[in-house]
Amino acid sequence: MSYRENYEKWLNSPALSADEKAELEAIKNDEKEIESRFFDQLSFGTAGLRGTMGVGLYRMNIHVIRHATQAFAQVILEEGPEAVKRGVAVCFDCRNNSDLFAKEAACVMAGNDIPVRLFESLRPTPELSFAVREYGCIAGINVTASHNPKEYNGYKVYWEDGAQLPPKHADEVAKKMKELDVFDCVKTMDYDKAVAEGKIVIMGAETDEKFLANVMEQVNDKAVVEKMADTFKMVYTPFHGTGYKLIPEALKRLGMKHVICVPEQMVIDGDFPTVVSPNPENPEGFYLAVDLAKKNNADFILGSDPDADRVGIMVRTKDDDFVVISGNQTGVLLLDYLIGAKQRTGKMPEKPVALKTIVTTEMARKVAEVNGLQCYDTFTGFKFLAQKKDQLESSGEGNVIMSYEESYGYMLGDYVRDKDAVSASVELTEMAAWYASQGMTLYDALQALFEKYGYYGEKTMNLVMPGLDGLKKMADLMANLREKPPVEIAGVAVKEQKDYKDGSVVNVADGCKSTMELSGSNVLRYEMADGTSLIVRPSGTEPKVKVYILANGVTKAECDEKVAKYAAWAETLKG
Numbered sequence: 238m239s240y241r242e243n244y245e246k247w248l249n250s251p252a253l254s255a256d257e258k259a260e261l262e263a264i265k266n267d268e269k270e271i272e273s274r275f276f277d278q279l280s281f282g283t284a285g286l287r288g289t290m291g292v293g294l295y296r297m298n299i300h301v302i303r304h305a306t307q308a309f310a311q312v313i314l315e316e317g318p319e320a321v322k323r324g325v326a327v328c329f330d331c332r333n334n335s336d337l338f339a340k341e342a343a344c345v346m347a348g349n350d351i352p353v354r355l356f357e358s359l360r361p362t363p364e365l366s367f368a369v370r371e372y373g374c375i376a377g378i379n380v381t382a383s384h385n386p387k388e389y390n391g392y393k394v395y396w397e398d399g400a401q402l403p404p405k406h407a408d409e410v411a412k413k414m415k416e417l418d419v420f421d422c423v424k425t426m427d428y429d430k431a432v433a434e435g436k437i438v439i440m441g442a443e444t445d446e447k448f449l450a451n452v453m454e455q456v457n458d459k460a461v462v463e464k465m466a467d468t469f470k471m472v473y474t475p476f477h478g479t480g481y482k483l484i485p486e487a488l489k490r491l492g493m494k495h496v497i498c499v500p501e502q503m504v505i506d507g508d509f510p511t512v513v514s515p516n517p518e519n520p521e522g523f524y525l526a527v528d529l530a531k532k533n534n535a536d537f538i539l540g541s542d543p544d545a546d547r548v549g550i551m552v553r554t555k556d557d558d559f560v561v562i563s564g565n566q567t568g569v570l571l572l573d574y575l576i577g578a579k580q581r582t583g584k585m586p587e588k589p590v591a592l593k594t595i596v597t598t599e600m601a602r603k604v605a606e607v608n609g610l611q612c613y614d615t616f617t618g619f620k621f622l623a624q625k626k627d628q629l630e631s632s633g634e635g636n637v638i639m640s641y642e643e644s645y646g647y648m649l650g651d652y653v654r655d656k657d658a659v660s661a662s663v664e665l666t667e668m669a670a671w672y673a674s675q676g677m678t679l680y681d682a683l684q685a686l687f688e689k690y691g692y693y694g695e696k697t698m699n700l701v702m703p704g705l706d707g708l709k710k711m712a713d714l715m716a717n718l719r720e721k722p723p724v725e726i727a728g729v730a731v732k733e734q735k736d737y738k739d740g741s742v743v744n745v746a747d748g749c750k751s752t753m754e755l756s757g758s759n760v761l762r763y764e765m766a767d768g769t770s771l772i773v774r775p776s777g778t779e780p781k782v783k784v785y786i787l788a789n790g791v792t793k794a795e796c797d798e799k800v801a802k803y804a805a806w807a808e809t810l811k812g
């Protein structure tokens with residue numbers, strides 16, 4: 238069907254409300270807008286759906302939610318009656334329409350006779366992952382666009398292990414979405430009726446308590462927090478999102494007495510009125526927290542994203558300024574701290590392992606290996622980290638003490654299979670209190686780690702390519718690099734060209750080919766003669782190609798210089 242035909246079909250569908258029709262009428266002379274809304278369905282990737290909200294096939298709205306849920310319901314039904322009985326957990330964040338979309342999803346599952354456990358109100362993403370595991374559900378749905386701007390919403394899907402859907406099932410859902418008509422095939426039922434008939438059961442405080450009990454089990458050294466609690470102060474912001482309740486509560490249970498929450502950002506609001514972007518990766522959003530920290534003489538700031546799976550920190554420097562500690566650096570600090578704390582308190586498991594992704598700093602590997610841990614890499618995404626954790630632990634090869642990604646995600650413990658800002662906040666705070674007990678801020682601690690393990694510097698370049706043209710540009714960029722693999726970048730020789738699509742490695746000097754353990758992802762990697770790794774991959778969540786620069790050196794200046802040089806090269810890829 239052409240985009241015009243899709244447009245007409247939607248415009249004439251009785252499923253649309255008067256407001257929705259009016260929204261479509263209003264664009265009737267805007268061919269480009271019609272094309273962008275109707276050229277295709279939103280693609281159902283391994284993280285589900287993500288897109289801007291609005292009426293249309295390539296937008297997030299109740300029709301697309303129902304359609305995706307019908308497809309997902311059919312995948313579950315095909316698993317057989319035992320699987321179906323286990324039901325689906327449904328969660329949502331603070332975004333505009335998230336509660337509505339979650340209810341719609343619950344009603345479609347109920348309409349297909351699949352029992353639902355729905356959270357009574359917004360909850361952190363990790364609590365959904367936990368609920369799937371805790372209640373033995375076959376699957377989970379979370380309505381959230383995580384850290385994206387306010388115009389977006391998303392539909393994340395989980396399988397029985399509590400991790401986001403494995404590619405096999407995601408492909409099946411995507412296939413069914415192509416087969417099923419967006420309006421006609423959907424089976425749904427009235428929400429109140431579904432609740433009255435027990436097809437939708439509501440989760441609330443009882444699930445929070447169980448979740449928090451697991452979070453608190455991650456604590457290694459409560460004594461040090463109690464020792465510092467009278468004087469150690471911190472500032473916390475949930476950026477208007479789901480962290481607002483459980484994170485302060487968990488910090489209180491950790492023993493913190495002075496957690497100062499940013500009042501303006503404790504207000505739940507899907508418009509994120511105080512920030513341009515509710516992503517803790519963007520430090521601008523921390524301005525209110527920094528003011529509050531300065532006023533209250535706090536050294537440590539913590540912020541979680543709207544669905545409380547990511548967490549970012551800022552810390553005070555010697556010059557009384559606040560600086561961002563990147564996701565890569567925060568992970569390194571936490572890993573090093575956890576190793577020390579677990580050794581100190583006798584909590585280190587046998588055969589300890591640290592997990593990271595291929596685009597996460599190599600400093601984490603150094604920290605792990607110097608301390609006798611194994612370190613393994615996976616592709617981007619916690620489903621891969623979760624898979625690796627399960628594989629290592631079930632085979633007895635190792636016990637994972639921490640899994641992390643540079644994009645501000647950390648997973649501790651065994652009760653979730655996704656990143657969890659709640660337990661990460663607890664352990665980051667314990668770590669900050671421990672360093673405070675040694676007379677150090679986390680800034681000092683990071684400098685000490687550089688002294689010990691060497692200097693590492695990372696930068697991610699985001700080559701933004703929006704819209705339909707963008708998709709093509711992204712594909713062309715990757716194709717060009719594959720057609721003419723660079724042998725020199727920024728005047729430095731490329732030692733190895735790696736392609737994670739087929740797992741191939743080419744040694745540039747002699748042309749010898751070999752293979753890597755990992756394959757099956759559209760990612761290119763160049764190992765440079767100066768020890769830098771450059772990785773190029775299209776983002777799975779936003780319209781951009783990401784270039785990751787992972788450098789190291791004897792001094793900070795050496796690292797900085799390498800990063801700047803390769804960043805300039807990355808700019809040229811934009812075309």
Ligand SMILES: O=P(O)(O)OC[C@H]1O[C@H](O)[C@H](O)[C@@H](O)[C@@H]1O
Nearest residue numbers: 617618619642644776777778779
């Ligand atoms: O680099 P992207 O594909 O855009 O993904 C960036 C991040 O997005 C989400 O937060 C995912 O849950 C993460 O696993 C991923 O690292």
